[in-house]
Amino acid sequence: xxxxxxxxxxxxxxxxxxxxxxxxxxxxxxxxxxxxxxxxxxxxxxxxxxxxxxxxxxxxxxxxxxxxxxxxxxxxxxxxxxxxxxxxxxxxxxxxxxxxxxxxxxxxxxxxxxxxxxxxxxxxxxxxxxxxxxxxxxxxxxxxxxxxxxxxxxxxxxxxxxxxx
Numbered sequence: 001x002x003x004x005x006x007x008x009x010x011x012x013x014x015x016x017x018x019x020x021x022x023x024x025x026x027x028x029x030x031x032x033x034x035x036x037x038x039x040x041x042x043x044x045x046x047x048x049x050x051x052x053x054x055x056x057x058x059x060x061x062x063x064x065x066x067x068x069x070x071x072x073x074x075x076x077x078x079x080x081x082x083x084x085x086x087x088x089x090x091x092x093x094x095x096x097x098x099x100x101x102x103x104x105x106x107x108x109x110x111x112x113x114x115x116x117x118x119x120x121x122x123x124x125x126x127x128x129x130x131x132x133x134x135x136x137x138x139x140x141x142x143x144x145x146x147x148x149x150x151x152x153x154x155x156x157x158x159x160x161x162x163x164x165x
Contacts, residue, residue: 047072047104047105047108048069048071048072050103050104051069051072051077051100051103051104052069054103055067055068055069057103058099058100058103059096059099063085063089063092063096066081066082066083066085067079067080067081067082067085067089068080068081068117070115070117072108072109075107075108075109075110075111076109076110076111076112076113077097077100077109077111077112077113078112078113078114078115079112079113079114079115080115080116080117081114081115081116081117082116082117086114086116089112089114090114093111093112096112097109097110097111097112133153133156133157134156134157134159134160135156136149136152136153136155136156137151137152137155137156137159138152139151139152139155
């Protein structure tokens, strides 16, 4: 246990860390942003966000349909691709790297890492088939207006759904 000295200070304990200084003056928001954004950009580089948002423009619509940028770390861009597209990407790697670097700045990407990813090549879900709306259900004891029209259309959809079961 620490002993008290004659001057009231304890011996044998480390001094508590000093309190962080708080600025009591006004500072611009621009001065605070680097300290706040640095940890976020360390985990997810800004170049990756740009690559992900502009991917279709960088590689073209054909390759964008079957590839997805997954990660950018230490100059290595990880691409998720489906099936035999990986072979084509290996041949196109120098051109893709040049396109990404042209878009995001020189030296952003030095190599590609290809990962088999079935989601990248998945076809978009089919669009539902639009049919003509069923004839509205007649409602005799209600005033004409938008509420009556909406309820009649709702009744028609319910009747149609029950008929399909």
